[in-house]
Amino acid sequence: GELLSVVVRADGSTVARVGEADEGDTKHCVALTRITMDCDKIHDALVAEVIEAGGFVSHKIRRGAAPPLNITGMLAAEPIAANEEIARIPSELMVSIRRCRELLPELAAAVDTLAAKMRDRQEEGLHAACLTLLLHAAEARHSGIDEPAASFVAGPAAGTWRVWSRYADSLLCEDFEEHPYWRHMDEPAALNSLLAPSREFEYMGAMAGDVIAMQQCLKKYVPEKLLGGKFDLGMFLQARLCLLTRVFQLDGDSRMVPVNDCFNHSTDPGVTWSWDDERKDMVLTADRPHAAGEELFISYGKRSNVLLFRTYGFTLPEEVEPDWTFFIRGKPRPEDIFSRYLPDEHNKLCIHLEAQLVSSTLIVALNACKDRGCDPEEFLREVCTTAMRPYEQDPCLQVPIAALRRCRADEGTPDAAQSHAWWSYLPKSAEQRDVRHENALRVKMSEYLCLTAHLEIVDVAAGNLVEERCLAGARPVRTVLLEGLLILRNGSRFSLNSEDVEVGTKSSADLV
DSSP states (O other), X not given: OOOEEEEEOTTSOEEEESSOOOTTOEEEEEOOOXXXXXXXXXXXXXXXXXXXXXXXXXXXXXXXXXXXXXXXXXXXXXXXXXXXXXXXXXXXXXXXXXXXXXXXXXXXXXXXXXTTTTTTOHHHHHHHHHHHHXXXXXXXXXXXXXXXXXXXXGSTTHHHHHHHHHHHHHHTTOOOTTSHHHHHHHOHHHHHHHHTTOTHHHHHHHHHHHHHHHHHHXXXXXXGGGGTSOOOHHXXXXXXXXXXXXXXXXXXXXXXXXXXXXXXXXXXXXXXXXXXXXXXXXXXXESSOXXXXXXXXXXXXXXXXXXXXXXXXXXXXXXXOOOOEXXXXXXXXXHHHHHHHSOGGGTTOOEEEESSOBOHHHHHHHHHHXXXXXXXXXXXXXXXXXXXXXXXXXXXGHHHHHHHHHHHTOTTSTTGGGOOOGGGGOOTTOOOOOHHHHHHHHHHHHHHHHHHHHHHHHHHHTTSXXXXXXXXXXXXXXXXXXXXXXXXXXXXXXXXXXXXXXXXXOOHHHHO
């Protein structure tokens, strides 16, 4: 409940800090929501309401924690068979943009008028505003004030309201103290120190500022009676973080799905989620048998640690990370490099590098470079080399990078040059890291590996390296990008049929 300052300057830029604001700054105080409740009891009440309203939740699953994560998720209360359906949630019980429009038409109409002010993100604004109202109503109930948050409480959508009410209660149990958006507001200097030289800190700051800007826009222009009177920044932050970490994209809509969003992530999940288009339900089905007490996992997508951290605030062990990511922006994007290779209109382009796909932004940059008469391969080499330099100088990365080099030079291991298993070559004396330092290291090594992979692609294209000595984890992007660079070298334009070349089940929508 400590109040912390987030400053919005007159020009619209933001800075989060603890302390006094500069003269002329507008100061906003944010209190991170934290209410002590019996979260297991609240979850049981939510499940009961879902079942009463026509949903299905198997009696064989329960809320709890189990090794190795020991983080609250969903467990098997009894043995579960392969292909057994364990939950089915109807669309009318989901907190979706479509359902918010149906049940809060006046609020939706008011937010729609802000399309220009919100840069066509009014649907996102409506979703966050609707959830904020539900959270404020839950907070009031917890304080002993049982005031309805909407006129449909006693109407035909009463079942939806009861589910939403219990769901909002459960969301107040969510603790976002370690989420990077909040940490940027709470202790920006400490977060920056951990993440540097990664520019993910800049991204966290931009998104923290975006939360403030959206809440201020809604509060200023939407009639107070439609926002329930209170609509404070701290609760809006709670709503935005709940949306960020729990929303599913289903049937062309952003949907929060009670109960189904309680499952933790794994790269080897035992539960699959699907959309039943005929019944308009989200269904969870066990892929394999589970013993009583075993945790049930779903997949949040094949995301790198960079993307997992910025979205959910956690990372995966290096050995199971399915991808590597780097965004060329900020200080690793020197203006002189962009100005020498790209037209002026692309000087602020954020280039997305990925080990499993070729992004549309990279294709735009390479084609623009060619159109200007410059060498796309040299452009990619220079920006990657420049971006890598601070990583190789970072004191915290000296041991891991040295371990990576030993790993790839190990003559006793077949195909060692293709390996990125740096963790296996750490010295026994390597320091044990706490969770914060572990997350920061995993983010930075993911970025470093992504840059390394793209430099290897340029070297292969130039004939300076054979593919057999390149990182195996980047083979998908290497195959496509080498072909694209050859096309550019022969005078044609590099283009793809889809926005991003996809590998497996991953899509660009899963990533950004």
